[in-house]
Amino acid sequence: MYSNTHPVNVLKFCPRCGSAHFxxxxxxxxKCEDCSFNYYVNSSAAVAVLLFNDKGELLLTRRxxxxxxxxLDxxxxxxxxxxxAEQAAIREIQEELGIQVHSLRYFGSFPNEYVYSGFSVYTIDLAFFAQTENLHQMTASDDVSSFEFHKLQDVDPEEMPSISMYNIIKELISREGTY
Ligand SMILES: [Zn+2]
Structure with a gap:
């Protein structure tokens, strides 16, 4: 009924007392039957940053x-x-691309299931538009190997690595000209 990576199939012991009656x-x-510890699986918050160059092309990275x-990502x-969320967006762009962004503007929220080390992390990806004057100074680092700009109509949403990124691209395309 649940995938192998679902918390129900991964979390076997109480994180507080170690009981197997979890x-x-x-x-x-x-809920732990021995110490009554309660654990809830909630969405982890994440950010995705939407940067466009002066030709209106979207910045995409390679993982x-x-x-x-x-x-692509x-x-x-x-x-x-x-x-x-705004601080995280600024920090992540600094870490991954080495530039400062500003003037963040909310676009929308996009749920995802992110499987990492055999465990499903449920996320809510908050997408923000951002501005920068330093696109020409970008250098890929951290968990990004390179970056490229694409016209929205040339981006195949199926190439995106997750359902949230897929839906962000789909919504950017469907709302183009209104944001
Ligand atoms: Zn316990």
């Missing part, structure tokens, strides 16, 4: 790491605890 009460909640190594990543 039962899923539904698909996103666990340097698994999952989906070598595939949007720059971004997980939001650290205590960080705002």
């Amino acid at each position: 039962q899923a009460t539904c698909n996103r909640s666990f 340097a790491v698994e999952p989906h190594i070598g595939k 949007l720059p971004g990543g997980f939001i650290d605890p205590g960080e705002t």
Whole structure:
């Protein structure tokens, strides 16, 4: 009923007391029968950043790491605890591309299931438009191997590595001219 990577099939022991009597009460909640510890599977927040060059082409990156190594992606990543989504977007672009962005503007939220080390992490990817004057200074680093610009109509959403990135591209195309 659940995939091998679903938390119900991965989390076998109570993280507090180590008991094996750690039962899923539904698909996103666990309770320890020995110490009453409750654990909930919630969405992890992440950001994706939408940067366009002066020809109106979208910046896409190539993944340097698994999952989906070598595939196209949007720059971004997980939001650290205590960080705002806007701070995370600025930090991720600095880490992956070495430039400063500003004037972040919210586009929408896109759910995803991100399988990492055999575990499904449910995410909510928050997409932001951003501005920069430093596109010509970009250098790929961290979990990005290279970057490229594409006209939206030339991007095949099927090439994107996840359902959230697929839906971001689809929505950018369907709303083109309105944002
Ligand atoms: Zn316990």
